[in-house]
Structure formats: C-alpha cells, structure tokens
Amino acid sequence: MNDPYQILGVSENASDEEIKKAYRELARKYHPDNYHDNPLEDLAQEKMKEINAAYEQITRERASGRRSGSSGAYGGGASYGGYGGGYGSYGGYQSSQSYSGQASVLQQARIAINTGNISRAEALLANYPDHNAEWNFLRGAVCYRRGWMDEALRYYRTAVQMDPGNAEYRAALDYLEGTDDTAYHPGGSFGTMCSGNPCLSLCCLWALCNGGGYWWFCC
Amino acid sequence: MRPPLELLAPEESSRFRRAYCGLCHALGERYGPAARMILNYDFTYLAILLSERTEPDPLRSRCVSSPVRKQAYQPASPALELAADESVILAWWQLRDGVADHGFWKGTGYRAASRVLLGAYRRAAELRPDFDRHVRDCLDELSALEAEQCPSMDRAADTFARILQSAAATVDDPVRRRVLEQMFYHLGRWIYLVDAADDLREDAAAGRYNPVALRYGLTDGKWTEESRQAFAKTLDQSVHMIATAFELWDFGVWRPLLENTVYTALFAVGRAVLEGTFRRRSPKRREKETQEG
Numbered sequence: 001m002n003d004p005y006q007i008l009g010v011s012e013n014a015s016d017e018e019i020k021k022a023y024r025e026l027a028r029k030y031h032p033d034n035y036h037d038n039p040l041e042d043l044a045q046e047k048m049k050e051i052n053a054a055y056e057q058i059t060r061e062r063a064s065g066r067r068s069g070s071s072g073a074y075g076g077g078a079s080y081g082g083y084g085g086g087y088g089s090y091g092g093y094q095s096s097q098s099y100s101g102q103a104s105v106l107q108q109a110r111i112a113i114n115t116g117n118i119s120r121a122e123a124l125l126a127n128y129p130d131h132n133a134e135w136n137f138l139r140g141a142v143c144y145r146r147g148w149m150d151e152a153l154r155y156y157r158t159a160v161q162m163d164p165g166n167a168e169y170r171a172a173l174d175y176l177e178g179t180d181d182t183a184y185h186p187g188g189s190f191g192t193m194c195s196g197n198p199c200l201s202l203c204c205l206w207a208l209c210n211g212g213g214y215w216w217f218c219c
Numbered sequence: 220m221r222p223p224l225e226l227l228a229p230e231e232s233s234r235f236r237r238a239y240c241g242l243c244h245a246l247g248e249r250y251g252p253a254a255r256m257i258l259n260y261d262f263t264y265l266a267i268l269l270s271e272r273t274e275p276d277p278l279r280s281r282c283v284s285s286p287v288r289k290q291a292y293q294p295a296s297p298a299l300e301l302a303a304d305e306s307v308i309l310a311w312w313q314l315r316d317g318v319a320d321h322g323f324w325k326g327t328g329y330r331a332a333s334r335v336l337l338g339a340y341r342r343a344a345e346l347r348p349d350f351d352r353h354v355r356d357c358l359d360e361l362s363a364l365e366a367e368q369c370p371s372m373d374r375a376a377d378t379f380a381r382i383l384q385s386a387a388a389t390v391d392d393p394v395r396r397r398v399l400e401q402m403f404y405h406l407g408r409w410i411y412l413v414d415a416a417d418d419l420r421e422d423a424a425a426g427r428y429n430p431v432a433l434r435y436g437l438t439d440g441k442w443t444e445e446s447r448q449a450f451a452k453t454l455d456q457s458v459h460m461i462a463t464a465f466e467l468w469d470f471g472v473w474r475p476l477l478e479n480t481v482y483t484a485l486f487a488v489g490r491a492v493l494e495g496t497f498r499r500r501s502p503k504r505r506e507k508e509t510q511e512g
Contacts, residue, residue, distance in 0.1 A: 029466055038460070040401055043394060043467045147380065147404050148373035149456040150434065179452065183459045184466075185482055190459070192451040192489040 004054035016062065023055045034184045036175055037144055039116070109138050118145050133163035140172065152176060220264050220410070222476065223484035231475045233291070237277050238270070239263045241293025244280075245303040248295065250339035254303075255283075257310035257336070261410070264480070265386060266302035268399060272471025304343045305350055305386050311340035312354050319362070353385045365428040372430035372453075376411040383407030394468065401464035405457040409485065412454060417492045447493050454489045461485070 005012050008022045028034075030051065035044040105128050112121035121142050128135055140155030156173040163169060175182070180191035222235045242263055246254040277291040284290075293299060314336060317329035344351040361378040369375055383406055387399035415422075415431040422429035423440030432438070435446035442450075462481050470477055491497030 035463055038463055040397060040464055040467055043397070044463070047467065143373070146377075147408060147457070147460060148371075148377065150453045151371060151373045153453070176456065177452070179456050179459050183455075183462065185462075186478065190482070190486075191455050192458075192486045192493065193448065194486075 002050075002054075004057045007050055007054035008058070019055070019058055023051065026051045029184050031184070033182055037141065037172075039145055106134055106138060109142075113138065113141050113145065116145075118142055133159045133166065133169065136162065137166075137169045137172065144172075144176070149176070220261055220406070220480065221484055221488055222260060222263075223479040223487070226479045226483060227476060234274060234472065235263070235267075235476055237274070237291050237293045238267050238299075240282070240290055241277075241295075241299050242266045242302055242306070243282070244292050245295055245299040246306065249300065249303050250307055250342065252283075253335045254307060254339045256332070257306055262302060262306040262309075264406075265305065265383075266299050267473050267476070268402065268470075269298040269301055269387070269390070270296065270473060271298065272469060272473075274472050301347075301386075301389070304347050307336070307339050307343040308347060308351050308354055309382070311336050311343075312358050316358060316362075349388070350385060354382050357382045364430075368428060368433065369430065370433040372412060372415070372434045373408075375415075375430040376408045379411040380404045380407030383410075398464045398468040402461050405460040405464075409454060409457045409461070409489075412450075412457075413489055413492050416450065417497065442493070451489065451493055455486075458485050458489075 005014070008019060008026065010019050010022045014022070027048070030044045030047045032041075032044070032048070035041045038044065105124055109121045109124040109128075112118070112124065121138065125135060125139055125142065136155045137159035140152045140159060143149075143152035143155060153173075153176055156169065156176060159166070159169040160173050180189075180194070183190045222232070224232050224235075227235070239258070239260070243255050243258050246258060275294055275296060278294050279289040279291050281287065281289050311333065314329050314333040318326045318333060357378045361375065364375050364378065381404070383403040384400045385403075387396055387403055390396040390399055412431065415429055418427075419429060419432055419437065419442070420440035421427075423432060423438065431450065432440065435443070435450065437443070437446060458481065465477060465481050488497065
C-alpha cells in the first residue's frame with residue numbers, strides 16, 4: 001500500500017492548500033476528458049482512483065487530527081470536487097438506434113470497440129454494406145483507437161454530415177477537433193501552431209555534440 | 220526528434236549527452252567503430268525510453284569526437300544494448316530502402332554505407348530476429364503503398380509507426396509495455412508525417428510519392444493555410460497520445476528531459492517544418508558548420 005502523500009507528490013508537512021493544488025493538478029492530468037477513448041483509458045482510470053483515494057485519506061486524517069500511517073484502506077474510487085466523473089453522453093458507444101436485421105452487426109461492432117477488440121470491430125464493419133451515419137461513426141472510432149487520427153476525423157465528419165442532429169457523433173468530432181483546447185499541458189498552451197519560438201530549439205541543435213549521426217528519418 | 224536543450228537544466232542536458240555517448244559506445248563495442256555512424260537523436264530517445272528509472276554511474280573516456288577531454292558516458296545496459304541492436308537493424312533497412320529508391324549514381328552512397336554496415340546488420344538480425352522480420356515486413360508494406368500511390372497518410376505512417384512500436388515488444392512489465400508501445404507508435408507516426416511534410420517541395424519537384432501532398436491535394440509542394448492548420452492538428456493528436464501515455468509510467472530520472480520533449484520540443488520542430496524554417500543539414504553542411512563553430 002502506497003503512502004498517500006507520495007501518490008500526490010507532496011511532503012507530509014504540506015499545507016492543506018498545497019495538497020489541494022497537487023491533487024487538482026494530478027486530477028486534471030488523469031481526468032477522463034484527457035483520456036477519452038484512449039487505448040490506455042483503463043490505466044488512467046486506475047490512476048484517478050488512486051489519486052482520489054489518497055486525497056480522501058489525507059483529508060479524512062487531517063480532519064480527525066491524526067495520521068493513521070499506512071493503515072488506511074484503499075480501493076476507493078470516489079471523486080472529489082467534480083473530478084473522476086463519468087464520460088457523459090459520449091461514453092460507452094451505446095447504440096441509440098435500432099435497425100432491423102443488420103442493426104445487430106453495428107451493435108456487435110460497438111461492443112467490440114468497447115472491449116478493445118478493434119480487429120473484430122474492423123472486420124464486422126468491413127462486411128457491413130450500408131455505410132450510414134452510424135457505420136461512419138464506428139469506423140471513425142476504430143481509426144481513433146488505432147491511432148489513425150486523420151481517417152478518424154474524416155469518418156466522424158461524414159457521420160455528422162449524414163446525421164447532423166446526433167449528439168454522439170457531434171461530440172466525437174468536437175473532441176477530436178478540440179484536442180488542442182482540452183489536452184492536459186503542464187503549463188502554457190498545447191499545439192504545434194501555438195508553440196513558442198522554434199528558433200530556441202534549433203539554435204541549440206548542434207551544441208550537444210560536435211559529431212553525431214544523420215539519417216533520413218532523423219528530424 | 221531533438222532534445223530541447225535550451226529548456227533543460229545543465230544536469231539534464233548532460234544526462235542526455237551521457238545516454239547519447241553511451242549508445243555510441245554500445246554500438247562501437249557490439250558492432251565495431253563503423254556502426255557508430257548510424258548514431259542519431261532518435262536512436263538516443265529509443266535508448267532513453269527503454270532505460271530503467273535510475274542512471275548507472277557513468278564511465279569516462281576519450282573518443283573520436285572528443286580526443287582530448289574525457290567524456291562521461293552511460294555504461295552498457297540491457298536498454299542500451301537493445302537500442303543499439305534495433306538501431307543497427309533500422310539503419311540497415313533504411314539504407315536498403317535508399318538503394319532501392321535511388322538510381323545507380325545517386326544510390327552509390329547508400330550502397331557503400333550498407334556494405335559497411337552489412338556485418339553489423341547480420342549480427343543484430345541474429346540477436347533480434349523478430350524485430351528484423353517485422354521491420355522488413357513493414358517496409359515492404361510501405362513500398363507497396365508508395366507504388367500504388369496510397370492517398371491515406373495514416374495508412375502510410377502506420378507502417379513506420381508499427382516498426383517503432385515493436386521496439387518495445389520485449390519489455391516485460393505489461394503496463395510499461397503498453398505505455399511504450401503507444402508512445403512509440405505515435406512517435407513513429409509523428410516522425411513519418413513530419414518527415415513527409417519536410418520533403419514536400421523536394422518530392423513535388425522530383426515527382427516522388429508524398430502522402431501528405433496527396434492527402435491535401437498539394438501539387439506544387441506548397442501548403443495552403445487551411446491544409447497547414449489541419450496537418451498541425453493531426454500532428455497534435457499524436458502528441459496528445461504520446462503525452463497521455465507518458466503520464467502513465469514513472470520514467471524516473473528521465474522525466475524532465477522527456478516532459479520537455481513531449482510538451483515543447485515536438486511542437487517546436489513541427490512548427491518549424493510547417494513554417495519552412497526547418498531544414499535538415501546535409502552531412503557536408505553540418506561538417507562545415509562544426510568546423511566554423
């Protein structure tokens with residue numbers, strides 16, 4: 001069992017305010033919004049539970065005026081201050097539509113995506129003849145999980161064009177297009193087109209070594 | 220990839236240098252002095268990401284790059300050895316790719332270099348047969364995509380991304396392996412796409428396959444503002460995946476360097492490429508700059 005102070009990265013002498021600040025920073029980092037549909041989402045959820053439990057233990061112990069050492073019970077998962085909540089309407093790929101006959105294939109594809117079986121989802125979608133809005137959305141989800149971000153964007157866009165009123169498709173597209181705005185960053189802004197002066201990096205390029213390799217894929 | 224030296228404390232820059240020199244020594248010890256020519260920053264990052272959380276006590280020695288003053292370097296470790304073996308295999312197949320892509324005269328340099336590296340490659344392939352096979356298969360796939368002028372930049376980038384991803388296949392801890400595979404995949408995607416973007420003009424002039432040009436319909440090798448912004452976003456999505464994976468593993472002493480690389484240096488290089496202010500130096504030009512500076 002780990003020390004809750006260590007989990008939050010603060011000393012035992014830290015003030016309540018410092019602990020709260022450290023907790024909020026970690027919670028921002030591992031927040032579900034930062035790991036939406038991420039292949040490592042499960043690991044982030046574990047981290048979030050650990051952080052929540054550590055924070056709860058510290059606040060409980062401080063409130064009761066004592067520190068119980070490492071005897072506190074873990075395995076919580078409760079959230080604090082609005083963090084650690086669910087994914088809202090955009091999670092879980094819940095089928096919102098029902099088709100007769102072929103509908104079950106799309107539902108199976110959703111289940112396969114949810115359980116991380118991307119190859120199966122891909123195979124199911126490949127054999128599905130009706131390339132409707134939901135099919136495009138699910139293809140987008142498969143691409144996103146694979147890391148094919150540009151393809152995901154194109155499928156999500158098509159899904160939204162075909163069914164503009166669908167909140168699920170819109171949310172997926174908004175999330176992908178808004179990465180720069182929502183992504184966690186330890187300070188400053190996130191994004192290639194809002195990065196600082198590139199010359200800072202380049203001017204030190206050859207300062208490191210007076211020799212070294214050169215390769216076509218070295219950038 | 221480039222280390223963001225200007226953002227690092229001196230001890231972190233030195234740590235990167237010790238890894239760089241450590242990989243150079245590992246290449247030299249395992250494959251002879253000629254293998255050191257393949258050393259670059261990408262391979263150094265590969266070694267660092269595969270390294271343990273702590274750094275062993277450094278050794279010191281003189282070398283070709285520093286014949287007078289002894290330089291500190293990381294002693295041999297399983298991570299450096301793995302990175303050295305995988306670097307030799309990657310470098311070999313890239314050279315063979317260069318031979319295939321260029322005509323007789325232009326391919327001379329690639330042929331000569333691959334001849335020098337042949338013995339090293341054979342030994343590395345014997346040590347890491349699975350990795351070697353995987354690299355070969357993925358590059359064959361990429362050649363086929365190039366031949367059919369595949370317009371999907373994700374599909375083309377996927378071949379290179381999977382090559383890097385497989386560099387973590389032998390990592391024991393399952394969580395660490397998942398984290399590294401995700402980081403390597405998106406680093407590979409990012410490197411491939413940035414490289415293609417950097418080659419836009421050259422490829423347009425030579426009539427060569429360029430998946431970024433095909434994706435955005437850039438016939439003359441010039442960006443439109445809309446395509447530049449869209450491309451930056453797709454790069455950022457990969458950086459986001461790298462960053463979210465990075466935060467799920469404790470990289471120990473390497474954290475400051477990696478954090479600055481992930482959250483700052485990748486953006487800076489991507490932006491420089493997109494603005495046309497970034498060019499790789501040719502070996503000849505680099506040599507000249509080194510002599511001057």
